[in-house]
Amino acid sequence: QQQVKQSPQSLIVQKGGISIINCAYENTAFDYFPWYQQFPGKGPALLIAIRPDVSEKKEGRFTISFNKSAKQFSLHIMDSQPGDSATYFCAASFKAAGNKLTFGGGTRVLVKP
Amino acid sequence: DTGVSQNPRHKITKRGQNVTFRCDPISEHNRLYWYRQTLGQGPEFLTYFQNEAQLEKSRLLSDRFSAERPKGSFSTLEIQRTEQGDSAMYLCATPWGDGNTIYFGEGSWLTVV
Numbered sequence: 001q002q003q004v005k006q007s008p009q010s011l012i013v014q015k016g017g018i019s020i021i022n023c024a025y026e027n028t029a030f031d032y033f034p035w036y037q038q039f040p041g042k043g044p045a046l047l048i049a050i051r052p053d054v055s056e057k058k059e060g061r062f063t064i065s066f067n068k069s070a071k072q073f074s075l076h077i078m079d080s081q082p083g084d085s086a087t088y089f090c091a092a093s094f095k096a097a098g099n100k101l102t103f104g105g106g107t108r109v110l111v112k113p
Numbered sequence: 114d115t116g117v118s119q120n121p122r123h124k125i126t127k128r129g130q131n132v133t134f135r136c137d138p139i140s141e142h143n144r145l146y147w148y149r150q151t152l153g154q155g156p157e158f159l160t161y162f163q164n165e166a167q168l169e170k171s172r173l174l175s176d177r178f179s180a181e182r183p184k185g186s187f188s189t190l191e192i193q194r195t196e197q198g199d200s201a202m203y204l205c206a207t208p209w210g211d212g213n214t215i216y217f218g219e220g221s222w223l224t225v226v
Contacts (some may be wrong), residue, residue, distance in 0.1 A: 006155075032213045034213075034214075034215070036217075041222075042219055042220075043117075043202075043204055043217035043218050043219045043220045044156065044204070044217045045217070046214060046215070046216060049213070049214070089155050089156070091155075093213065093215075095212075095213075097169075098144065098161050098163070098168060098169060099144070099208065099212060099213055099215070100146060100158050100161055100169070101146075101148075101156070101158065101206075101215055102158070103155030103156050103157070104155055105154065105155050106153070106154065106155050
């Protein structure tokens with residue numbers, strides 16, 4: 001059972017545009033929601049994370065929006081750059097499960113110059 | 114540098130052979146995780162350790178897989194009698210700071226021919 005669903009599977013955005021990736025979760029026990037960025041041949045790199053007591057978190061050009069009642073969260077990449085072209089994964093975890101991460105299926109983002 | 118070193122980075126082996134991957138985290142955190150990632154998919158949880166104790170194993174971890182963390186620092190993941198379906202990237206991860214922030218190594222790519 002996939003507990004974290006991510007969409008879209010891929011997206012193409014022009015340089016300077018906004019990339020938006022959405023995730024939905026089922027397990028209300030989740031209490032930590034990170035996003036990871038992965039380049040080909042590399043391991044996932046932590047980008048930004050949020051806890052459910054906060055509705056939005058911004059770090060540079062990256063913003064997470066969180067909707068606890070809808071059990072959804074999203075990543076916004078503002079002013080997208082070609083260097084942002086990568087695969088992005090949302091994930092969720094909770095302490096009672098050893099903080100192990102459950103990942104979404106990933107979104108391949110291509111930023112065209 | 115995520116502070117998680119994995120070796121070897123790439124391994125090509127014939128079906129039926131045994132392979133072993135090693136993970137060396139810089140952090141002395143008591144938890145260590147193994148994940149598997151196939152092409153186009155998100156990482157999937159395999160197992161995790163709290164110090165030397167293996168606390169949870171995913172159903173993905175068949176009896177051909179064994180993981181150890183003998184001194185609570187480095188960890189090994191062995192796959193016996195490899196099958197083509199084992200071809201994937203094997204990722205090691207450890208927490209940092211508050212324990213929620215999880216950092217991944219660069220992964221060990223396995224190709225079974």
